[in-house]
Amino acid sequence: MVQQxxxxxxxxxxxxxxxxxxxxxxxxxxxxxxxxxxFHQDHATALAVARGELSxxxxxxxxxxxxxxxxxxxxAHHDLFDxxxxxxxxxRAATEY
Numbered sequence: 001m002v003q004q005x006x007x008x009x010x011x012x013x014x015x016x017x018x019x020x021x022x023x024x025x026x027x028x029x030x031x032x033x034x035x036x037x038x039f040h041q042d043h044a045t046a047l048a049v050a051r052g053e054l055s056x057x058x059x060x061x062x063x064x065x066x067x068x069x070x071x072x073x074x075x076a077h078h079d080l081f082d083x084x085x086x087x088x089x090x091x092r093a094a095t096e097y
Contacts, residue, residue, distance in 0.1 A: 002074070003035035009043040020077055037069035 003017040017032035018025060039056075041049075045064040048054035059065035 001032040001035045002037045003032045003039070005031075005038060005040045006046040007040070007042050009046075035069060036073050037067065037071065040066040040068070 001017050001019050003015060006014045015031045016027060016029050017035060018027050019032075041059065041064060045054065045059050049056050049059055049065075054064075056065060060067060
């Protein structure tokens with residue numbers, strides 16, 4: 001499981017996680033019980049990445065995005081994470097930043 005943590009948002013901190021299960025990808029609200037990987041960033045960084053103003057890789061390189069856990073898992077399943085991006089395209093299109 002991969003957990004996303006965004007701190008300092010207008011509604012407080014937010015957490016959700018992505019569960020990978022035999023090719024099935026699910027995005028669920030809240031913290032995962034035992035995440036394999038955790039992404040941690042502040043609200044401003046999350047917005048910049050969502051808007052396409054900053055790539056996740058750049059945010060990581062400048063210390064704005066912290067990653068904990070088994071990073072090799074991300075590499076092994078990068079194709080599944082690409083499909084998650086497709087799921088959120090509708091949400092991004094309807095979101096006012």
